[in-house]
Amino acid sequence: MKQKRKPGTGPLRSLELGVSFLAPSPHMELLVSCPRSRLSLWGDLGPLPMDDGICLSMEGGAAASTPAALPYYVAFSQLLGLTLVAMTGAWLGLYRGGIAWESDLQFNAHPLCMVIGLVFLQGDALLVYRVFRNEAKRTTKVLHGLLHVFALVIALVGLVAVFGYHRRKGYADLYSLHSWCGILVFVLYFVQWLVGFSFFLFPGAPFSLRSRYRPQHVFFGATIFLLSVGTALLGLKEALLFNLGDKYSAFEPEGVLANVLGLLLACFGGAVLYILTRADWKRPSQAEEQALSMDFKTLTEGDSPGSQ
Numbered sequence: 001m002k003q004k005r006k007p008g009t010g011p012l013r014s015l016e017l018g019v020s021f022l023a024p025s026p027h028m029e030l031l032v033s034c035p036r037s038r039l040s041l042w043g044d045l046g047p048l049p050m051d052d053g054i055c056l057s058m059e060g061g062a063a064a065s066t067p068a069a070l071p072y073y074v075a076f077s078q079l080l081g082l083t084l085v086a087m088t089g090a091w092l093g094l095y096r097g098g099i100a101w102e103s104d105l106q107f108n109a110h111p112l113c114m115v116i117g118l119v120f121l122q123g124d125a126l127l128v129y130r131v132f133r134n135e136a137k138r139t140t141k142v143l144h145g146l147l148h149v150f151a152l153v154i155a156l157v158g159l160v161a162v163f164g165y166h167r168r169k170g171y172a173d174l175y176s177l178h179s180w181c182g183i184l185v186f187v188l189y190f191v192q193w194l195v196g197f198s199f200f201l202f203p204g205a206p207f208s209l210r211s212r213y214r215p216q217h218v219f220f221g222a223t224i225f226l227l228s229v230g231t232a233l234l235g236l237k238e239a240l241l242f243n244l245g246d247k248y249s250a251f252e253p254e255g256v257l258a259n260v261l262g263l264l265l266a267c268f269g270g271a272v273l274y275i276l277t278r279a280d281w282k283r284p285s286q287a288e289e290q291a292l293s294m295d296f297k298t299l300t301e302g303d304s305p306g307s308q
Contacts, residue, residue, distance in 0.1 A: 066133060070281050074131055077271040081120045084264040088115045091261060095254040096243075107165040111235060113158030118185065118228040119265065121151035123272040126221060129283045130275055140283075145201055148193050155186060178234040185227050192220050222276055229269035236262050 092099060092108045099108045125147035132140045159182075166173050174180065199205050199213050240248055240258050248255045275281060 067281055070130065070275070073271065073275050074127060077123070077127070077268065077275065080264060080268040080271055081123060084261070084268050085112075085116055085120055087257070087261050087264060088112055091254070091257055095257070101161075104165070104169070106161050106168070109161035110158045110165070111232075111239065113154050113161065114182075114228075114232060114235070115265075117151040117154030117158065118189065119232055119268065121147055121154065122189070122225050122228060123268060125151065126225060126272060126276055130281055133283050141200055145193070145197060148189075148196075152190060152193060155189070159186065176238060178231060178238050181227065181231040181234060185224060185231050188220070188224050188227070192217070192224055222273060225272065226269065229265055232265055233262055236265070 089112060092112060096108050097105050099105055099112065101109065125144055128140055128144040128147065132143070163173060165171075174183065195213075196217055199210050199217070236258055240255055244252055244255055
């Protein structure tokens with residue numbers, strides 16, 4: 001739908017990414033051109049209907065429709081995750097004697113903390129940008145970062161538990177493949193959080209650096225999550241062989257329960273990664289993000305709203 005304007009109000013200049021500016025004007029009006037739809041323009045002209053489920057205001061607010069299947073997949077992933085945490089607690093309570101810090105049961109805090117922190121909370125932190133699609137970007141960033149902080153703290157408790165248990169029993173540290181992978185995952189996770197905080201939450205980080213680092217941040221986030229799930233599976237298998245020995249092959253109830261737990265780990269990881277890799281489920285760019293992207297293009301390529 002095209003809207004006529006009075007002469008002398010300035011030409012309508014289209015820029016890359018479908019972002020347009022109307023200039024000169026008492027205040028900049030940001031439009032987003034939507035293929036196969038009509039624009040929704042707030043201002044003196046009043047709101048006009050739009051078909052794509054997205055509308056922008058002069059304040060830069062955007063309302064994006066949620067893909068029909070996304071809430072069901074997110075709910076399914078949460079059901080898997082909560083069941084995973086509950087079944088881990090049940091396994092430790094029914095067959096491993098529960099959890100007590102100042103005793104031989106201190107070790108049992110390790111698998112529970114790692115499942116809660118480096119699997120469940122880390123997966124939920126990755127899903128924040130799919131679930132909160134219309135909230136302010138900074139609010140979503142803070143929630144994303146806080147969930148990762150909680151996951152790091154809980155995982156650190158799990159590490160302290162296993163090292164303390166080994167010291168009490170006189171066992172060697174860091175001799176197994178599981179322990180090597182676990183330390184690697186924790187270090188990578190901490191570095192990923194530290195760099196992400198420096199680039200995306202710490203004030204003053206240049207937009208150009210954020211844009212260049214963002215693809216690496218996304219890739220390493222998904223990779224570390226996948227490594228966390230794999231490391232948890234290695235630890236589960238190691239615990240079963242250590243505790244059950246030859247009984248594992250006799251379909252002991254503990255072994256069967258732990259096998260189901262392993263399947264839940266794999267399914268939760270698969271559900272989270274599937275949601276993350278669906279391109280059409282990504283959080284849509286908001287007006288403020290598009291404006292920043294255009295400003296970066298202006299600075300680097302010398303373009304301006306009035307130079308065409």
